[in-house]
Amino acid sequence: MDSRCLQHARNREASTKPYNGSQSFPNARHSMSEPTTCIPAVNASPASAPPSGARTIWNHCAANCGGRCALRFDIEADRVTRVGSCAAETPDGTPLPQACVRGRRMLAWAESPLRLKWPLKRTGPRGSGLYERITWDEAIDIASSKLRDAIDRFGNDAVFIAYGTNANCTTARPFNRLMNCLGGYLSRYNDYSCAQATWAAKYCFGMKPDDGSSFEQAFSADLVIAFGANPTVANDGGANIGAQWRRLAKQEGTRIIVIDPRKTESIMNNVEWLPITPGTDAALVAAIAWELIQKNAVDLDFLHAYCVGFDEATMPEAFRGKHMSYHDYVTGEGYDRIAKTPEWAEGICGIAASDIRSLAHSIADARRLHVLSGWGPQRRSNGEWSAWAAMALPCLVGHVGLEGTSNGLYPWHHRVLSSSLPAGRNPVAASIPVFETIHAIEHGEEMTSENSGVRGARRLEHGIKYLINYAGNSLTNQHSDVRHSHEVLADESKCEFILGIDTVMCDSLKYADVIFPDLLRIEQQSQTSGGADWGHIVTGQPVPTHRDEQKSAYEMARLMAASLGVEQEFTLGRTEGDWIRALYDETREQQPELGLPEFEEAQRVGIVSVWRGPHVALKAFRESPDEHPLATASGKIELFSEAILRDTAGWELREGDTLACLSTLAPIPAYIPEWADAGIPNAEMPLRLTGFHDRARIHSSWGFDEKLKSMFPQVVWMNANDAAKCGIADGNRVLVRNHQGEVCLPAKLTSDIVEGTVAISQGAWYDAQHIGGREVDFGGCINTLTVYRPSPLAKGNPQHTNICRITKLKAK
Ligand code: SF4
Known part of the structure; x- marks a missing residue:
């Protein structure tokens, strides 16, 4: 445990004292040997005494930033008089999910003139935004009968639930449950944030893309290298790492280097900016590796004990003697036969060779190197290899699995504590990458595992014919090539029916045939959880806002379930409030070590914080690789992936998908020039x-x-x-x-x-x-x-x- 964590542990003891009118839980434990505990968060009162009849209630932001922040509403005479949040941390240093400026605009969202008020039916061409008002009975009847018709004519695998992001809570997926009650649906994998890092992390470490160390570990490092991370903007809000980053930026003795094409707001105080041409991170890492190899500064003991594919000695049997290791790529003995010198990288990355050498020497000299990545660098044509290279960098010098280090992944964060509404079993095996949604509408019957990443089936039988778009804007606005998406979605012979559910008329919603107007999460009873070393659960109560005919998504799905004859299977006799309580009770039962309070108490205090850190990525593996093998094919860190070659054998590659010298995808974290x-x-x-x-x-x-x-x-x-x-x-x-x-x-x-x-x-x-x-x-x-x-x-x-x-x- 590093010194900061000790301080947290000490602070936890102090945090049991009553604070701002809250009281500590009798079952809370506070010893340093029992690192999980539960405290009531800041149930902040207004600075002055509230007028009689005034009250404060809590709810949460449901945006997709990982924050899951708490929102506080001061209410008088059934009107919200002020929207606030909790403090950024308690006086004793416990981080709290403080909302950012966006979250505090949630009431403005609720009261926006663009708010959808009642069910709508399309009257103009798709995309025109022309609609007429209909009743809920009509809306449910049309949506249900079209769904039944699509299932009868095409099968359940013609139904798809589009990617949606703005409903992060424990009951956020009622339409998945509805569809499974009806026989399933074509599912999806990946997301729009980090698909390339997801697969790189899987092949390199057998981990998820946010399985880095807790960011708190960076305080124990003397060198922090961040690829494309901008935590004070992209990860602000109390439950994210923005506040920690600001503290670290001022810490003496820790050198922080951000590698990014832009000088972002996170490049503050002591933080250094290393400007780089976008899409060239893997070339930079290769040149650093070159310099480390030349200076005998790679940690061969570590690489030979824990990694596959660094050099000939650690290559899989079938690939020995073929110069296919990462070492041979870097030195020019294999692959494209180009030595990846700093001079070679200078022309690609736009970073002077002398600066690359200097950085390599700093890495070699670091007492503790902490490498992390944002997800911007991997949303590129070569993003899998950029992300993989960032993971390889700390491995070259053996700085993984140790206090203060991280493994090049995004910091361990927003681990969801709570159980979620069970979706049930989906009998349809096929799934598609979420980014292929528009292709699956356009020409789904042409999509196979070889050309489009179809999983669970060799190919799709047909395109998507019925689409549910709930709280998402990734049919057009957040998807690539908006004009192309428009053409595909406007063609009613392709996807025959689109059901849209949202709070305002975003661009993707304009393609819906019927629209259900949704309630915001702050207008409902709701619960969410997130956080990092300190996790939190926010239990929300409905905020009084002006209502028209909006309903909760759960209620919409229930009405469709009733219309389609599966209401009992869908609800199990529970209201949404019953589910929220049952899911919370399940969380308490399954994780007794958290010491969570009774539901009523969680609701009363609004925020419950739980200590779960610190987390050092790969610690158990480093300490005992045989007892704690990784979930990779070899059980080790893979700098050469036989699994990539095996899993993608027969895939159709396009120009620029791999190195010019290869006919397969690159099995090492090489620099692949962009398309x-x-x-x-x-x-x-x-x-x-x-x-x-x-x-x-x-x-x-x-x-x-x-x-x-x-x-x-x-x-x-x-x-x-x-x-x-x-x-x-x-x-x-x-x-x-x-x-x-x-x-x-x-x-x-x-x-x-x-x-x-x-x-x-x-x-x-x-x-x-x-x-x-x-x-x-x-x-x-x-x-x-x-x-x-x-x-x-x-x-x-x-x-x-x-x-x-x-x-x-x-x-x-
Ligand atoms: S930081 Fe918090 S309040 Fe801000 S958008 Fe994210 S979840 Fe919402």
Whole structure:
């Protein structure tokens, strides 16, 4: 246990004291030898005495950022007078899920003029947004009868539940349960965030992409290297690592280097920025490996004991003598026969060879190296290999499984504590990568395991014919190539019926044939859990807001279940409130070591915090690899993956999916140049275009919020030197265009982005207008410009791999 953790343990003892009117739980344990405990969180009272009849209730933010933050509502005369949150931490240092500025806009969301009020039926073409009001009886009847018809004509595997992100709570998936009561549905795997890292982590460590060490471990490191991580923006909010990052940035004795094409807000205080050409992280790692090998600074004892594929001595039997190890790739003895020297990498990464050497020497000299990755670098055409390279880096010097280290994965966080509404068993075996959803509508019958990553079946029998889109905007706005998605979704002969469920009319919802208006989670009884070393459960009660005819998603699914004759199977006789309590009780029963309070007490205090850390990734494996083998094919860390070659044998590869010298996917964490037609600048499209997260939105959530839009305007970041070549000044409106589409935005000129690369934050709402026969997006949605081509291994989203041209718009 490092010193900070000791401090936490000591603080926990102090935290049992009554605080702000809350009381400690009698069954809480607080000894350092029993590291789990449960405390009541800050049940904060208003600074002054509340008027009589006033009350405070808690609920939670349900956005998909991992925060799961607590929201506090002060209420008088059944009206909310103030929206707040908890403190960032208790006085004794326990982190709490403090909401960010977006979460505090949740009431504004509830009261937005864009709020959907009653059920709607489409009257114009799909995408037109033309609807008429219908009754709930009509809406349930249409949605249910169309579902029955689709199942009867095509089978359950023609029904699909689209990717949705804005309903993180324990009862968030009622439509999955409904479908399983009806015989199942075509399921999906991956997500839009981290598909490439997911598969790289699986093959390298047999782990998940957020199976890094707790971020608290970084405080014990003397060198922290972060690939594309921007925790103070992408992971802000009390339950994430943003606050920890700010503390670390000020810590003396810890050198922190962020490798990123943009100088982000997290590059603060002592943090150093190492600017890199996007998509080239694996080349940088290869050059570091070269330098470490030349200086005999690789930890061969570690590599030989714990890893497969670093060099000839650790290659699988069938691949010995073929120069297929990572070592031979780096030294140029194998694969493309190019030595991966710092000079070689300089021309690719845009980092001076001397700086690469210097970084390698710092890594070699580090007492404790802590490597972590955000997920931006892996949302690329070569993202699986970029992510894998970041995982390989600490292994080269043996800095994994030890206090203070991490393994190149995202920090261990938001482990969900609570049980969730059981979806039941899905009898349909087939599943598709989520990024293939539009393809599965367009030509599902052509999709196979070899060409599209179909799992559980050799091929799909037909395309998606009935689609449920609940709390998601990834049919168009968050999916690549919006115009293409529009064409596919507008064709009613393909997907015959789309049921949309949401709170506001986002772009994807405009393709729904029938819309059910949803309640926000703050308007319902709800419960969620998240956190990291300190986990938390937030138990929410309904906040009084103006209601029209909205219903909860659970109630909608129940009504459809009743209409389709499976109500009892769906509900088991329970209301949603009954489920929330039962799921919480199940959590208490299954994890007695957490010492969770009774449900009533959890509801009274609003937030319950639970100590679960510290977590050192790969610790057990490092201590005893035979007793704790990894879930990889070899049980070891794999820097050469025979499993990738085996699992992808026969797959159809496209130009640029692998090294030019290979006919298979690369089985090592090599640098794969990005797709030439989508990721390498040329005379027609001279700039790289990448995306990022900003503070205005979580994905596309809050994309309609005018206040957040004015606080964080949508712009295109452009290096001042690039802008000068095009005669563009700061604030000029520019046209960003490529073969996918055109976006009109103000330019933000800055030296905080590498030359040759421009950047647009993701999630802005698509707002296309027709001008002179052209369709121009004035909303600034980056997916107007992104290419729809799945990444080679994960079949994930490569939305950061783009090229474009930028021109200044004339005044009018
Ligand atoms: S958007 Fe994320 S950080 Fe902000 S309040 Fe919601 S869950 Fe918390």
